[in-house]
Amino acid sequence: MKKYILQSIRLTVVLMVLLCVIYPLLVAFAGKLSKGQGDGETVNLNGKVVGYALIGQSFSKPEYFWGRPSAVGYNAAGSAGSNKGPSNPDYLKDINNRIDTLITYHPYLNRSDIPADLVTASGSGLDPDISVQAADIQVKRVAEQRKIDEGKVRELVQRNTTSPLFNLFGPSHVNVLELNIALDKISK
Structure with missing residues (x-):
């Protein structure tokens, strides 16, 4: 022993x-x-850290592109999903409120045109990216709010679109923080 x-x-x-x-x-x-x-990968503007490339941030003003909703208020220390299932009445109410808000700001959209990533939170609640479709449907609103040519804004979305690894693993996406910083630069 x-x-x-x-x-x-x-x-x-x-x-x-x-x-x-x-x-x-x-x-x-x-x-x-x-x-x-x-x-962490910081995003800098004029020598100042304005955010992290891999953590989403809240943008609610109509002159900015909106990111994916967060179940944790974009708090990296509390990373989590909502843990509400698709049949939960509170969850469905949140989704419908988000859809109604989108339609209010984008009256040209049908409910069926709204991509899921604009109304549902990610598993971590911190997703910094949106789909290209989610960015495209916001172009008109952002261009009107900033009084910029819609073509310029669409081009900006294309320049800030990231393709998946080897164009195989996952869909193309747009980092909302980096897109909004680029948007501020062309607006000045």
Whole structure:
């Protein structure tokens, strides 16, 4: 029995060193080699950090593109979905309110034209991207609000569209924060 206790203690010490010291140091080193040096990919404007590329933000003014709704108020510390199923009456009420808001600001839309990502929150509640279709349906509103040619705004959406890896893995998408920053730049 003494033999097994000593083996267990040795194994515990080895695993503690491996998993509590070496592994975290390797992860921190790998993070320092990434784009944001382990601190996240920041988006800068005039030398000032205005947000993070991988965390959504709330835009509610009609002169900006709107992102995907958040179940957690875009709070990265509380990342979560709403956990409400599609038959939950509160969830359905939220969805219908979002659809009504979209139709109020986009009277040219039919309910069936509204992409799901403009009325449903993502699983994390922090999705920074919208589909190209979700950006396209907002072009007219944004152009009218900013008194900019609709073609310029549409071109801006195209320039800020990111294709999936190798054009295979997932749909194209638009980062809302980066698009709105580009929009502010051409509006001035």
